Amino acid sequence: MNTKETHSLILGLLVICLMTAQISAKYEYQIKYLDVPLDHFTYVNESVTFKMRYLVNDTYNPDGKGPILFYTGNEGDIENFAQNTGFMWDIAPKLKASLVFAEHRFYGKTLPFGNASYESPKHLGYLSSEQALADFADLLAEINPSNRSTRGRPVIAFGGSYGGMLAAWFRMKYPHLVTGAIASSAPIRQFDTDCGVFSQILTSVFSVAYTRECSLNIARSWDTLKNYSSTADGLKTLKDKFKFCGNITKAEDITETFFDYLTDVYGNLAMINYPYNSSFLAPVPAYPVREFCGRLAQNFTGLELIGRLQEALSIYSNYTGKTKCLNIANAYDDNMGTSGWDFQSCTEMWMPMCSEGSGKDMFPKKAWDEKKFSDDCFKKFGVRPKKTVALTTYGGLYLDGASNIVFSNGLMDPWSGGGVLQSPNNAIKVVLIPEGAHHIDLRAADENDPGSVRGARQVHLQNIQMWIKQYRKMMG
Amino acid sequence: MNTKETHSLILGLLVICLMTAQISAKYEYQIKYLDVPLDHFTYVNESVTFKMRYLVNDTYNPDGKGPILFYTGNEGDIENFAQNTGFMWDIAPKLKASLVFAEHRFYGKTLPFGNASYESPKHLGYLSSEQALADFADLLAEINPSNRSTRGRPVIAFGGSYGGMLAAWFRMKYPHLVTGAIASSAPIRQFDTDCGVFSQILTSVFSVAYTRECSLNIARSWDTLKNYSSTADGLKTLKDKFKFCGNITKAEDITETFFDYLTDVYGNLAMINYPYNSSFLAPVPAYPVREFCGRLAQNFTGLELIGRLQEALSIYSNYTGKTKCLNIANAYDDNMGTSGWDFQSCTEMWMPMCSEGSGKDMFPKKAWDEKKFSDDCFKKFGVRPKKTVALTTYGGLYLDGASNIVFSNGLMDPWSGGGVLQSPNNAIKVVLIPEGAHHIDLRAADENDPGSVRGARQVHLQNIQMWIKQYRKMMG
Numbered sequence: 043m044n045t046k047e048t049h050s051l052i053l054g055l056l057v058i059c060l061m062t063a064q065i066s067a068k069y070e071y072q073i074k075y076l077d078v079p080l081d082h083f084t085y086v087n088e089s090v091t092f093k094m095r096y097l098v099n100d101t102y103n104p105d106g107k108g109p110i111l112f113y114t115g116n117e118g119d120i121e122n123f124a125q126n127t128g129f130m131w132d133i134a135p136k137l138k139a140s141l142v143f144a145e146h147r148f149y150g151k152t153l154p155f156g157n158a159s160y161e162s163p164k165h166l167g168y169l170s171s172e173q174a175l176a177d178f179a180d181l182l183a184e185i186n187p188s189n190r191s192t193r194g195r196p197v198i199a200f201g202g203s204y205g206g207m208l209a210a211w212f213r214m215k216y217p218h219l220v221t222g223a224i225a226s227s228a229p230i231r232q233f234d235t236d237c238g239v240f241s242q243i244l245t246s247v248f249s250v251a252y253t254r255e256c257s258l259n260i261a262r263s264w265d266t267l268k269n270y271s272s273t274a275d276g277l278k279t280l281k282d283k284f285k286f287c288g289n290i291t292k293a294e295d296i297t298e299t300f301f302d303y304l305t306d307v308y309g310n311l312a313m314i315n316y317p318y319n320s321s322f323l324a325p326v327p328a329y330p331v332r333e334f335c336g337r338l339a340q341n342f343t344g345l346e347l348i349g350r351l352q353e354a355l356s357i358y359s360n361y362t363g364k365t366k367c368l369n370i371a372n373a374y375d376d377n378m379g380t381s382g383w384d385f386q387s388c389t390e391m392w393m394p395m396c397s398e399g400s401g402k403d404m405f406p407k408k409a410w411d412e413k414k415f416s417d418d419c420f421k422k423f424g425v426r427p428k429k430t431v432a433l434t435t436y437g438g439l440y441l442d443g444a445s446n447i448v449f450s451n452g453l454m455d456p457w458s459g460g461g462v463l464q465s466p467n468n469a470i471k472v473v474l475i476p477e478g479a480h481h482i483d484l485r486a487a488d489e490n491d492p493g494s495v496r497g498a499r500q501v502h503l504q505n506i507q508m509w510i511k512q513y514r515k516m517m518g
Numbered sequence: 519m520n521t522k523e524t525h526s527l528i529l530g531l532l533v534i535c536l537m538t539a540q541i542s543a544k545y546e547y548q549i550k551y552l553d554v555p556l557d558h559f560t561y562v563n564e565s566v567t568f569k570m571r572y573l574v575n576d577t578y579n580p581d582g583k584g585p586i587l588f589y590t591g592n593e594g595d596i597e598n599f600a601q602n603t604g605f606m607w608d609i610a611p612k613l614k615a616s617l618v619f620a621e622h623r624f625y626g627k628t629l630p631f632g633n634a635s636y637e638s639p640k641h642l643g644y645l646s647s648e649q650a651l652a653d654f655a656d657l658l659a660e661i662n663p664s665n666r667s668t669r670g671r672p673v674i675a676f677g678g679s680y681g682g683m684l685a686a687w688f689r690m691k692y693p694h695l696v697t698g699a700i701a702s703s704a705p706i707r708q709f710d711t712d713c714g715v716f717s718q719i720l721t722s723v724f725s726v727a728y729t730r731e732c733s734l735n736i737a738r739s740w741d742t743l744k745n746y747s748s749t750a751d752g753l754k755t756l757k758d759k760f761k762f763c764g765n766i767t768k769a770e771d772i773t774e775t776f777f778d779y780l781t782d783v784y785g786n787l788a789m790i791n792y793p794y795n796s797s798f799l800a801p802v803p804a805y806p807v808r809e810f811c812g813r814l815a816q817n818f819t820g821l822e823l824i825g826r827l828q829e830a831l832s833i834y835s836n837y838t839g840k841t842k843c844l845n846i847a848n849a850y851d852d853n854m855g856t857s858g859w860d861f862q863s864c865t866e867m868w869m870p871m872c873s874e875g876s877g878k879d880m881f882p883k884k885a886w887d888e889k890k891f892s893d894d895c896f897k898k899f900g901v902r903p904k905k906t907v908a909l910t911t912y913g914g915l916y917l918d919g920a921s922n923i924v925f926s927n928g929l930m931d932p933w934s935g936g937g938v939l940q941s942p943n944n945a946i947k948v949v950l951i952p953e954g955a956h957h958i959d960l961r962a963a964d965e966n967d968p969g970s971v972r973g974a975r976q977v978h979l980q981n982i983q984m985w986i987k988q989y990r991k992m993m994g
Contacts (some may be wrong), residue, residue: 083559085865085901086643167562176911183910190710190915215691217919219910234666389561425561434659434695435652439666442992443693445919466992516918516942 068486069125071097071141076184078147080154080168082176092154094177097124097143098185099134108138109196109510110186112220114178114212115143116205117383119150123205128486130200133503137510140195144181146174146208148382163424166385172435175212182219196513198506199223202481203457204383204391206449210462211436214444222446222509224502225462226481229393231439232460233432237396237410239459240309241403247312247331247454248404256335259342260308261404263351264301266344271296279345283352287367303370305405307358312456313480317490325361328490333357388419390435392427393460445469448505450498452478471505473498544962545601547573547617552660554623556630556644558652568630570653573600573619574661575610584614585672585986586662588696590654590688592681593859596621596628599681604962606676609979613986616671620657622650622684624858639900642861648911651688658695672989674982675699678957679933680859680867682925686938687912690920698922698985700978701938702957705869707915708936709908713872713886715935716785717879723788723807723930724880732811735818736784737880739827740777742820747772759824760831763843779846781881783834788932789956793966801837804966809833864895866911868903869936921945924981926974928954947981949974 075093097120102108111130115123124143134141145152148169153159160166186194199220201209206228213223229235248257270276271293281290290296314320315331327333337354359368387393394412397405416426432438441447441462449462450473457480465472475483475494482491483498551569573596578584587606591599600619610617621628624645629635636642662670675696677685682704689699705711724733746752747769756776757766766772790796791807803809813830835844863869870888873881892902908914917923917938925938926949933956941948951959951970958967959974 081560082907083646083648084557084643085639085646085861088639088643088865088901088904163564164562167560167564170559170561172559179910183906188916193916213919214693216911216913217690218913218916385561389564425564428564430659431558434655435692437692437694440664440669440694443689443921445921 068128069099069131070101071099071124071143074098076181078177078180082173082180092147093152094147094181095120095145095150095152096181097121097141097145099141102134103138103140105138107195108140109198109221109506110182111137111139111141112178112182112197112199113141113143114175114199114201114205114208115146115149116201116203116208117146117149117386120145120152121150123202127200127202127484129484129499129502132487132499133506136503137506142181142185144178147177160381166382166423167425169382169385170390171208171211171386171432172215175208175215178208178212179216179219182216186219193517194219196221196510198509200226200484201228202226202484203228206481207436210444210447210449213447214436214441217445221513222448222505224448224450224484224506226450226484227452227455227457227461228449229457229460230436230462232393232457233391234438235460237394238398238403240395240456241397241405243454243459244308244312244456245403245405247315247456248308248335251315251329251331252335253339255340255342256338257404259338259347259350261399261401262343263304263347264406266347267296267300268293270348280348283345283348284355284370285352285367287369288371300370301406304355307355308404309456311358312454315454315479316482316485316488317477317492318488326358327361330357385423385425388423388425388427390428390431392429392432440466441470442466446505446509447471448473448502450475450478450481450483450502452480452482454478455480471501473501544604545575545607546577547575547600547619550574552657554653554656558649558656568623569628570623570657571596571621571626571628572657573597573617573621575617578610579614579616581614583671584616585674585697585982586658587613587615587617588654588658588673588675589617589619590651590675590677590681590684591620591622591625592677592679592684593622593625593862595626597626599678603676603678603960605960605975605978608963608975609982612979613982618657618661620654623653636857636861642858642899643901645858645861646866647684647687647862647908651684651691654684654688655692655695658692662695669993670695672697672986674985676702676960677704678702678960679704682957683912686920686923686925689923690912690917693921697989698924698981700924700926700960700982702926702960703928703931703933703937704925705933705936706912706938708869708933709867710914711936713870714874714879716871716932717873717881719930719935720784720788720932721879721881723791723932724784724811727791727805727807728811729815731816731818732814733880735814735823735826737875737877738819739780739823740882742823743772743776744769746824755821756824759821759828760846761843763845764847776846777882780831783831784880785932787834788930791930791955792958792961792964793953793968794964802834803837806833861899861901864899864901864903866904866907868905868908916942917946918942922981922985923947924949924978926951926954926957926959926978928956928958930954931956947977949977 074096077091078094080090080092111134113123113127120143130141147154148159154168155165158165182197186197188194197220199209199212206225207230209223210225210228210230213220245257248260270280277290311331311334315329318328320326334354334357338350342350359365394410396410397403397408399405399407420426446469448471451458451461451463452475454477462472475498477492477494482495550572553567554570556566556568587610589599589603596619606617623630624635630644631641634641658673662673664670673696675685675688682701683706685699686701686704686706689696721733746756753766787807787810791805794804796802810830810833814826818826835841870886872886873879873884875881875883896902922945924947927934927937927939928951930953938948951974953968953970958971
């Protein structure tokens with residue numbers, strides 16, 4: 043998930059969309075399309091449809107009667123989610139299940155207006171979570187029909203991050219189509235959480251990864267950088283130290299562009315803080331936050347701090363050693379996924395973000411400027427945020443009417459502050475993964491996974507098997 | 519509910535919208551308005567809103583902390599529903615509850631485009647059940663806000679007929695806003711029920727009301743009427759007997775217009791077959807079907823059958839004795855409610871209706887002509903039915919994920935064939951009312967109510983009290 047503050051405070055799940063293809067050979071699927079209505083909820087242009095892309099693998103389900111493991115695609119190309127949700131592939135043979143990955147409208151190749159999809163609110167206005175859920179419902183009605191005499195196969199929804207929110211909401215809104223949902227790192231309470239929580243958790247990830255000096259150094263670094271940025275000599279020093287690709291000519295190049303870049307990188311590092319090498323925006327080693335913090339393990343100041351920070355940053359920016367210079371303009375590619383999510387943030391996905399500084403977090407103090415955010419949205423997209431729509435539509439804190447959902451949260455994931463950490467009833471399960479980063483439990487099993495991740499996957503599987511059993515009993 | 523076959527097979531709840539004002543003095547309320555978005559699910563014209571009307575009575579809830587009894591308005595003027603849902607008024611003092619009645623968009627005075635609301639699909643296309651539910655959700659978010667530290671007051675949804683469908687769906691889709699729902703005579707399974715069930719139940723209502731000859735006479739009457747309609751003399755005889763207001767010049771005036779009128783009247787009589795005098799389209803006595811059938815209690819044929827049918831019909835058309843002639847062009851006023859429901863039938867409310875004749879029901883054989891229905895919709899509104907949308911959206915037969923709903927059905931109500939008659943789980947209650955007509959249990963208590971109706975209201979109240987208790991316990 044990619045949530046932007048005024049100047050892109052954090053970068054989220056989008057990184058996953060940019061995985062290299064190195065693991066894709068493991069995951070094979072047919073690519074299919076279904077015509078779905080542009081607008082499920084009005085009859086103004088009722089005949090307008092578009093092609094929704096989805097991926098299917100039926101090899102583990104030879105008799106066609108097994109359950110369907112259904113990924114509720116989020117803000118990005120669905121092929122990347124299919125290739126990065128190894129847990130579904132790991133359990134499919136055991137469950138004799140079909141795998142289906144549905145692409146979210148306006149992402150990947152599911153572009154309702156083709157290349158014009160992002161042109162204006164007249165087009166982009168059809169991008170919303172409820173329309174996407176209705177697309178998913180149509181897809182299930184199509185591939186898994188039920189009628190008075192037969193009921194469809196049991197369906198389990200899966201998703202991570204925004205996809206996890208959608209998986210939970212899909213079960214909540216369409217329980218007749220979805221038997222249960224595994225919602226991993228799904229911050230469905232982010233709409234009504236203190237804006238500073240993300241920054242606080244991020245700070246604690248950097249505080250405990252190696253020594254506490256790591257987050258203290260980062261906290262100090264902002265003023266140090268700002269001081270260097272205030273003179274031409276200082277700017278030159280920074281440019282030499284960090285090997286910036288572009289020209290650094292004014293203070294704002296540091297205090298805005300570079301600060302945003304750093305903030306994004308810290309968020310990314312925490313989210314992808316997996317116990318094995320991985321390759322997202324850039325290749326990173328196992329436990330990249332620990333590697334990063336290992337280079338900032340003591341109290342540094344001044345030019346030494348700058349040098350250490352540069353070294354630490356290279357974990358993310360130059361782990362291969364092949365990067366010639368540091369491009370701070372783009373902490374991630376600005377592909378359609380990004381601007382789609384920006385639009386969603388400007389309409390229904392209202393997630394205020396702020397930082398307090400002063401020891402409460404490692405960031406410079408930055409209040410949430412609602413008016414500026416709204417004005418920027420209007421300037422960019424012609425829309426303004428509907429602050430309460432997600433809470434009214436989906437419930438936020440109050441989930442007591444829901445059932446058959448597992449919410450899993452890595453406590454080292456900065457998004458966990460907006461997650462479901464307490465169960466409202468017996469039919470909602472919460473799994474906490476103390477050492478976990480962003481939806482690590484949905485990734486393929488790895489020999490380096492800590493016990494809590496293995497345990498979470500056990501809980502998922504037990505619940506899935508229970509839901510399938512319940513469903514089959516009901517079908518009689 | 520008013521569901522039309524090719525030529526208006528039946529007339530439904532709309533009758534209730536046309537109640538006389540005689541009982542309205544009992545029910546007092548403030549009339550209020552809330553701005554709601556024209557379209558909750560896209561951001562194409564996100565700033566366009568309209569005024570939704572709702573009614574409030576707070577007199578039984580002096581401390582402002584009591585529950586909210588919330589009527590999910592259906593296809594008609596909300597004031598009429600407020601005045602005809604006496605059960606809510608009867609229990610409000612005991613529960614120290616507020617009463618709120620929300621008007622459904624495109625009905626009553628809640629016209630998003632004013633007088634132009636019904637002009638074309640560009641306007642009428644915003645009429646849908648999901649948009650209406652989202653309006654209701656916005657209203658509750660406004661009048662009953664909750665946040666992280668306090669939760670709103672418990673809300674119980676009520677509705678009869680289409681309003682009952684909405685009450686059930688409101689709980690299903692927005693369980694965080696609605697603690698429980700009383701869904702009376704709510705045919706949420708009508709989308710997937712044999713098209714002949716309505717005619718069959720209607721036939722049995724007329725078979726058991728007095729003697730079985732009643733429905734047999736009706737069954738014979740169609741051929742008799744058709745025979746008379748085939749000659750000029752015969753038409754004159756019919757005109758004299760029935761005292762038709764307009765000219766009767768051709769066979770179709772009988773076999774189409776009059777047949778449709780009769781079919782509507784039989785449906786109406788069954789639905790309003792209450793144990794006390796009531797005044798809808800026309801004043802009728804207590805148990806009007808019994809009165810009707812008392813005049814057709816023996817085997818009649820030919821001209822005698824015609825005469826008896828005319829007498830019986832006067833129970834509905836001329837109970838006051840003041841009606842000069844029989845207007846068969848309008849079994850009910852063609853107000854906005856009707857054409858709004860026709861539009862909904864042409865989009866999402868796909869409820870096929872047919873009759874089989876040949877002893878299976880008392881109607882002439884009439885197959886469900888899907889193509890003609892769809893073509894008529896396209897001609898009239900520029901839209902075509904989406905046959906599966908309600909089942910995909912709301913689930914139809916499969917409600918096992920739902921909770922805290924009471925479905926009540928009068929078994930003498932022809933709509934009960936599409937109702938929920940079996941509970942899928944412990945948290946869904948089904949109440950059958952053997953002597954009950956259309957949502958009689960939601961009407962004000964009357965000394966003539968049969969035991970099964972009183973019993974149903976007891977069950978409702980017990981469940982409501984239990985849900986409120988659950989909710990308060992949850993709030994801690």
